Amino acid sequence: MNTFVNYLAVLAVAALLLAPALYAAARERRIDRQLRKAAAGRSEARETGRARKAQKSSSRSTVPSTAT
Structure with a gap:
């Protein structure tokens, strides 16, 4: 019985020592996933921005100038 209690x-004690490290590792993985998702969204936005820059000037809407 004493051996079981010692075990x-x-x-x-091992769980108390490992818990913060495991929590931090899980948090880092979550942050990495969020950063990858944001980077993928940013690169997608750049691609659509390039497509918009490639438009012809005649296809853009015109707004009359109010400067005098």
Whole structure:
């Protein structure tokens, strides 16, 4: 019985020591996924921006000038 209690005590200490490290690793992975998603969205926005820059000037809408 004493051996079993010692084994549980060692497992409890190991869990207390590993919990913060495992939490931090999971948090880092989540942040990495968010950064990759944001970078993918930014590159997609750049591609659509390039397509817009390639428009002909005649296809753009014109607004009358109010400067006098």
